[in-house]
Amino acid sequence: xxxxxxxxxxxxxxxxxxxxxRMKDSYLEVILPLGxxxxxxxxxxxxxxxxxxxxxxxxxxxxxxxxxYTHTKQEMQPKSPLSIVTAxxxxxxxxxxxxxxxxxxxxxxxxxxxGKTSMEVTMHMLQLHDGDYSPVLDATxxxxxxxxxxxxxxxxxxxxxxxxxxxxxxKQGELNKLRRIEFSTASLLKMAPTAEERNIVHDIFLHxxxxxxxxxxxxxxxxxxxxxxxxxxxxxxxCHPQERNIFNRIFGxxxxxxxxxxxxxxxxxxxxxRPFIVSVDDIMFQKPVEIGSLLLLSAQVSYTEKNYIQxxxxxxxYDANTREHHTTNIFHFTFISENEVPxxxxxxxxxxxxxxxxxxxxxxxxxxx
Numbered sequence: 001x002x003x004x005x006x007x008x009x010x011x012x013x014x015x016x017x018x019x020x021x022r023m024k025d026s027y028l029e030v031i032l033p034l035g036x037x038x039x040x041x042x043x044x045x046x047x048x049x050x051x052x053x054x055x056x057x058x059x060x061x062x063x064x065x066x067x068x069y070t071h072t073k074q075e076m077q078p079k080s081p082l083s084i085v086t087a088x089x090x091x092x093x094x095x096x097x098x099x100x101x102x103x104x105x106x107x108x109x110x111x112x113x114x115g116k117t118s119m120e121v122t123m124h125m126l127q128l129h130d131g132d133y134s135p136v137l138d139a140t141x142x143x144x145x146x147x148x149x150x151x152x153x154x155x156x157x158x159x160x161x162x163x164x165x166x167x168x169x170x171k172q173g174e175l176n177k178l179r180r181i182e183f184s185t186a187s188l189l190k191m192a193p194t195a196e197e198r199n200i201v202h203d204i205f206l207h208x209x210x211x212x213x214x215x216x217x218x219x220x221x222x223x224x225x226x227x228x229x230x231x232x233x234x235x236x237x238x239c240h241p242q243e244r245n246i247f248n249r250i251f252g253x254x255x256x257x258x259x260x261x262x263x264x265x266x267x268x269x270x271x272x273x274r275p276f277i278v279s280v281d282d283i284m285f286q287k288p289v290e291i292g293s294l295l296l297l298s299a300q301v302s303y304t305e306k307n308y309i310q311x312x313x314x315x316x317x318y319d320a321n322t323r324e325h326h327t328t329n330i331f332h333f334t335f336i337s338e339n340e341v342p343x344x345x346x347x348x349x350x351x352x353x354x355x356x357x358x359x360x361x362x363x364x365x366x367x368x369x
Contacts, residue, residue, distance in 0.1 A: 051100070193356055274338055286328055288328075294320065315329040
């Protein structure tokens with residue numbers, strides 16, 4: 001970090017001082033040779049003899065950062081003055097249930113939209129079958145550039161679309177940004193539920209009232225249902241130096257992997273059969289995680305519909321010296337189970353808001369796919 005302090009002089013004072021880039025300037029292709037190099041397979045193998053999706057999340061995070069460094073690279077600078085970090089995972093949509101552990105994987109990606117200090121990265125993952133690469137997933141990440149010490153925002157090279165198709169991609173990046181702002185503004189932590197959502201909550205309340213007593217407090221669980229309180233799992237992680245990034249903080253991909261694995265375990269125990277990941281959306285990196293922190297993860301089934309299970313994972317760090325808790329991330333995962341799952345039922349007002357938030361995320365995913 002002492003060495004990086006000296007890089008401050010290389011930062012641009014204005015975005016206009018930086019040369020514009022094209023989308024193809026940041027385009028990268030990376031092969032993960034699971035088929036041709038069996039020795040690396042062990043790290044990626046899960047108990048069902050398919051690829052661990054948590055490892056794929058780590059690789060996507062690393063590739064996203066690499067693409068942004070490629071976009072901002074200056075020919076005359078041996079070292080980049082920028083600290084590029086993941087701000088959020090906008091969405092990851094899968095079109096294949098199973099990723100095979102013995103076939104090569106290809107990742108491709110490029111910067112698809114640029115603000116003043118932020119960059120949207122679009123990535124695709126394909127897998128080799130019978131000599132052809134077929135799509136597995138599409139991912140959209142948002143990265144931010146900071147100064148060499150990762151303290152303040154820093155300007156990045158503007159992006160210039162070169163064709164009508166690229167202009168559409170760039171426009172979609174702008175729309176994604178507006179959609180995120182709109183979703184955040186309407187958050188149930190800030191705004192009351194809509195009239196339709198209030199009716200949903202009241203219907204649940206009426207269906208769980210015990211008809212034998214004339215009491216608002218007496219609640220009864222309907223058949224084939226589970227109280228939300230009974231649909232959660234918790235985990236603890238000690239953040240060791242092995243998982244750090246170049247800024248001496250815990251690598252974001254590691255946090256995603258740990259949250260995904262707890263989310264998967266929650267979906268598995270709730271549905272009683274193997275769940276498959278359908279989508280990851282709206283992961284916000286609110287606060288960096290320091291080495292030595294105790295990372296507390298809490299996974300909750302927030303919404304269910306037929307075979308689908310919506311999981312929310314809340315992650316926070318506990319500082320043993322100050323005895324303070326700080327939220328670092330909220331993760332949203334959509335799983336599909338092999339069988340139809342019980343309905344999750346909220347009991348309190350707070351749980352009802354979690355339920356509605358889960359439904360909002362689930363509906364957004366279904367609209368996408």
